[in-house]
Amino acid sequence: MIQPNIPDTDRPRVVIVGGGFGGINLAKALRNAPVQVVLLDRNNYHLFQPLLYQVATAGLEPDSIAFPLRGIFKHQKNLHFRMAEVRGVRRDENVLETNIGDIRYNYLVIATGSNTNFFGNKIIEEHAIGMKSLIEAVQIRNYVLKQFEECLLLKDESEIRPKLNFVMVGGGPTGVELAGAFAELRRYILPKDYPELPLHLMNIYLIEASPRVLAAMSETSSRKTAEGLEHIGVKVMTGTAVKDYDGLNLLLSNGETIQTQSLLWSAGVKGFPISGLPEGVVLPNGRITVNDHNLVEGTTNIYAIGDIGQMLNDPRFPKGYPMVAQVAMQQGKQLGHNIKAGLQGGAFKPFKYKDLGSMATIGRNRAVAEFSGMRLSGYLAWIAWMIVHLLNLMGFRNKLVVFINWFYRYFTYDRGTRIIIKRGAANIVKLRQSVYQSDPSIGL
Amino acid sequence: MIQPNIPDTDRPRVVIVGGGFGGINLAKALRNAPVQVVLLDRNNYHLFQPLLYQVATAGLEPDSIAFPLRGIFKHQKNLHFRMAEVRGVRRDENVLETNIGDIRYNYLVIATGSNTNFFGNKIIEEHAIGMKSLIEAVQIRNYVLKQFEECLLLKDESEIRPKLNFVMVGGGPTGVELAGAFAELRRYILPKDYPELPLHLMNIYLIEASPRVLAAMSETSSRKTAEGLEHIGVKVMTGTAVKDYDGLNLLLSNGETIQTQSLLWSAGVKGFPISGLPEGVVLPNGRITVNDHNLVEGTTNIYAIGDIGQMLNDPRFPKGYPMVAQVAMQQGKQLGHNIKAGLQGGAFKPFKYKDLGSMATIGRNRAVAEFSGMRLSGYLAWIAWMIVHLLNLMGFRNKLVVFINWFYRYFTYDRGTRIIIKRGAANIVKLRQSVYQSDPSIGL
Numbered sequence A, B: 001m002i003q004p005n006i007p008d009t010d011r012p013r014v015v016i017v018g019g020g021f022g023g024i025n026l027a028k029a030l031r032n033a034p035v036q037v038v039l040l041d042r043n044n045y046h047l048f049q050p051l052l053y054q055v056a057t058a059g060l061e062p063d064s065i066a067f068p069l070r071g072i073f074k075h076q077k078n079l080h081f082r083m084a085e086v087r088g089v090r091r092d093e094n095v096l097e098t099n100i101g102d103i104r105y106n107y108l109v110i111a112t113g114s115n116t117n118f119f120g121n122k123i124i125e126e127h128a129i130g131m132k133s134l135i136e137a138v139q140i141r142n143y144v145l146k147q148f149e150e151c152l153l154l155k156d157e158s159e160i161r162p163k164l165n166f167v168m169v170g171g172g173p174t175g176v177e178l179a180g181a182f183a184e185l186r187r188y189i190l191p192k193d194y195p196e197l198p199l200h201l202m203n204i205y206l207i208e209a210s211p212r213v214l215a216a217m218s219e220t221s222s223r224k225t226a227e228g229l230e231h232i233g234v235k236v237m238t239g240t241a242v243k244d245y246d247g248l249n250l251l252l253s254n255g256e257t258i259q260t261q262s263l264l265w266s267a268g269v270k271g272f273p274i275s276g277l278p279e280g281v282v283l284p285n286g287r288i289t290v291n292d293h294n295l296v297e298g299t300t301n302i303y304a305i306g307d308i309g310q311m312l313n314d315p316r317f318p319k320g321y322p323m324v325a326q327v328a329m330q331q332g333k334q335l336g337h338n339i340k341a342g343l344q345g346g347a348f349k350p351f352k353y354k355d356l357g358s359m360a361t362i363g364r365n366r367a368v369a370e371f372s373g374m375r376l377s378g379y380l381a382w383i384a385w386m387i388v389h390l391l392n393l394m395g396f397r398n399k400l401v402v403f404i405n406w407f408y409r410y411f412t413y414d415r416g417t418r419i420i421i422k423r424g425a426a427n428i429v430k431l432r433q434s435v436y437q438s439d440p441s442i443g444l
Helices: A021-029 A049-056 A122-127 A134-151 A157-164 A173-193 A219-231 A325-343 A379-392 A396-412 B021-029 B049-056 B122-127 B134-151 B157-164 B173-193 B219-231 B325-343 B379-392 B396-412
Strands: A013-017 A036-041 A045-047 A066-068 A079-083 A086-090 A095-098 A101-104 A107-110 A114-116 A165-169 A203-207 A234-237 A242-245 A249-252 A257-259 A262-265 A269-271 A288-290 A302-304 A309-311 A358-363 A366-371 A374-378 B013-017 B036-041 B045-047 B066-068 B079-083 B086-090 B095-098 B101-104 B107-110 B114-116 B165-169 B203-207 B234-237 B242-245 B249-252 B257-259 B262-265 B269-271 B288-290 B302-304 B309-311 B358-363 B366-371 B374-378
Touching (some): A157 A165, A173 A234, A219 A234, A219 A374, A366 A379, B013 B021, B049 B379, B122 B242, B165 B257, B173 B219, B219 B374, B288 B302, B366 B379, B374 B379
Parallel strands (some): A013 A107, A165 A262, B165 B262
Antiparallel strands (some): A086 A095, B358 B366, B366 B374
16 A cells, blocks of 8 residues: 555655755755655756756756756655646645655645746647656657758658758747757758758748847847857848747748747646645746745645745846745745744744846857856857856756766757657557556656 | 558569667668668567667666567668568569558568577466567566565565576576676675565576587687686586476476476577468478578578578588577678679579677676687677677667666666566556557557
C-alpha cells in the first residue's frame, strides 16, 4: 500500500509544494530551523528554466539544466523529499491530498510556479508548443529536427514552406532567445547539415502583441533587441496579435496570414493552483492573492510564493510582481526567515522586492542587460549574461558541462546535441504501471 | 507527397542501411570513390553502444554517446543521408522499399546490427528490459530511479524486496558492466540520496547460463571479473539459466526463485534482417549468411556487414565472428575498399578479422583487458578501458563532455544525471503526426 511514510516528529512540519526557485530557496533557508521540511515535486529534479531554450535548439543536453533535488538536499537532515502530485487541500484538517496519500502540515507553502497560458484558445493549445518543462524543450528539439528531415522528402514548395516557417509568439525573453537561437541554427548549422534544404524558404518570425519586445526592460534595450534580431534575420512583428490558427494558417491582427506548422508559444503564463483554497483568492490568471508575508488571504498557515502568488504591496508593480526567478528566490528565502523568526516569537517582516536587473541574449556576441542603473548591450552584455547564468546554474558538474558546450559552440559554430530521441518501432518494452506514471506510456 | 528525393547521377549508387559502426566505416571508406552513397537509418544519430550502460546507470547524458550522422558526413559530398525505416527489398528490380518511398540501388549493404534476443520467451520479453538503444537506456535509468522513489512509499518488506532486487541476465560485457555500475550506485550514491531506503534489502544479481562470465575472454580474466564483482557486492551466479518469470518470481535452473521487478536482459542478441532476401540465407538467429566478401549468398549485389552478417571463413570462429563493434568496423572498411577496387576492375579481397582484443570495466579502478597477447586487470586495465572508449567516441565535444563526467565522478563519487524525464500529466501538446513516428505518442 502506497503511503508517504514521512516520520512523525514533534517539530512543526513545513510542506513545500514545488522544487523550483521559490521552493528550494525556502527549503534551504529552513536548514537550521527547528522544523521538519517536506518537499514535494512531480519531478525528481530542479529545472533551470532560463536555459530551456538552448535545449530546444540543440545547444545543451537536457540533463545539463536539471539537477536532482535529492542531490541538492543530501546534507539537509531535516528535509524529506517525495515525488508526488498534489490534488488538493483540506484546510479544516491541515491535510494535503496527494497521489501518494494524505500529508499533514503545520505550514503549507504553494510554490508550483506557472505554466503556458493559451488564453483559452483550444486550437492553439492543441497545435502550438509551449516551453515550460524539460520534456517540452526536448519535444521542440525533436520536432524541429524532424521538420528539416521531412522537408528533404518533399518537392512541392507549398508543402515545404509551412514546415520552414518558424513562428515564436510572445516577445518576452523566451521568445527573443528562441528566435535568436533559430536564426543561428539557420546560419551556422543548417547549411552544413542540410545542404539539400531550400534554406531561402526558411523564415523566423517573432510576434508580439504589445508595441515592443522585452516590455519589462527600457525602450532602448527593446529597440536594440529588435534591431539585433532583425540583423540576424528574424522578422520581428510588434503590435501584432494572433487572431486564429487552424494548425496551418496563422491569422494575425494586421490581416496577414502566415502558413506554419511550427508555432512556439511563449505569449503568457498562468498559475495552476491546488483545489480547496478559500473562495475568491484565486485570480482569473490562476495566481493566488497573498499578503505581504506571502500568506494566502483567508488562511492562517498556507503561503504562496513565486509565480503562483500575487502580492500587491509595491506601487511599481500594480498587477503583482513579475513572474521571474528573482521574485521566487527572494520570497522563498524571506518566508524561510519569517517562519524561523515566528517560531522564536519574532514578527514576520513584509516582503520587499529587490530588482537585480534583467537580461536577454539575442545571439552570438549579442545580448541586452540592465542592472544597478546600468544598461549594457552587445558583447559585454553577452558575457555578463553567460556569467550570470553559469553562476546561477545548480551544481558544479552542470556548470562545467554547460561551459564546455558554450566554449565548444563558440569556436566551432557547431551544436552538439541535434539528435532526435524517439521511441523505437516495435522493441520497446511495456514497463509495469507505476505510481509515477499519470500517462499510460512509459514515462519518457 | 513523401519521396526520397535523392538526386539521380550517373555514378553507381551504394545504399547502406544502418548508421552503426559498420555503416559509417563503410560510408567513410567510400568518401573518394566514384559512387553515390545513400545512408539510411531510423535515427538521425550514430550511437556509441559500449557506453549505453553508463546512461542506464545515470553516469552519462544520453546526448554524450550519440552523434548526429549529418554532422559526421557534413564534408562528404557524395553522401546523402535520409532518416528512414526499411521494409524490404525487391531484388529483381534492385529496389529497396522504405517508409519514405522506394530507393533504387546498384549495391545494397545491410548493416542493421542486432537487437535483444529473448529466445522466444514472450513473458520475459514483456517484463524484462533490453539495452540496445538510447531510449532503452533512458528507460532503464527512469525505471530504476522510480523503483527507489517508490520504495520510500512502502512499509511492507515483502513489497520492497522485489523492487530492490536488480537482476542482470547475461554475463557478457553488458551484464558485467551494468552489474558493476549498480554496485557503485548502491555504495556511493544511494546512501546519500536515499538515507531512508532500507539498503540492506538491495541485491544485485548477475546470472549467466554458461560456466563463466565474459566467456569470450581468458579463464583468468573471467575469474578476476567474477571476483571483482563479488568484491563490490554483486551476487554472481554462473552455470545458472533462467527458467521462467511471471513479472515477479524469477525461477532459476538451480531451483532458486528470486523475487524481482527489475529484470535487465542482455543474455543474447539476434539480427533483424529485411524481407525479400533469398530463401535459406537467413539463419534462425536472424543473421544473414555471407561469403568472405560479405556478399549475401544467392545475390550479386547485396551485402551484409557487422552483427547482421554471418561469415564462416575463420576456424577460430566456427559460428561466425563475434557480434562486436570491431568486426563491424573492419568489415565496413574493407567492403568500402573492395567496392572501390571492383569499380576500377580490381578483385575483391576476402575479409580477415584482426582481433584487437577485448575489455570490460567492473567498477571504479577495476577492469579486465586482453590485447596483443597481454592480459591486464585492475587499475591499469581500467585506465586502458577509459582511453580506448574515449578515443573511439565520435566527436570532440562528446569526448570532452564524457571525460569531464568521468573526471567529476571519480573525484566526487557523484553521478550527475540521475533525473527522471517523464511526460507531464496534462500539459503535453499532441504534435501532429509525422512520417517519423511509428508510435502514436510523441516520439520521445
